[in-house]
Amino acid sequence: MLQKIAVRGGDPDHQALLLTAFGITVEPLTAEDAAVAARIYPAAKRAGLSLADRCCLALAIRLRAPALTADKAWLDLDLGAEIELIR
16 A cells, blocks of 8 residues: 555655554464465456455455455455455
8 A cells, every 4th residue: 555655656654654643553464364365366366356455355354354445346255354345
């Protein structure tokens, strides 16, 4: 996300501070998350999901938290994660 901010001319360091102020934290990807991302590859590939998308879903599964996306294709997947569209 911070990369996208930098690409669009924003200040990623400032945005990171704002995210922290809103209680948004960075969660490390674990070896177990990587294994989940690998297991969901066949279904996710059909929907056009990237490795980053699959890591996001694996993290959502582990944390039992919704995965936020603007990609409607995620809604067609039944991978054990709650999906919320942001637009």
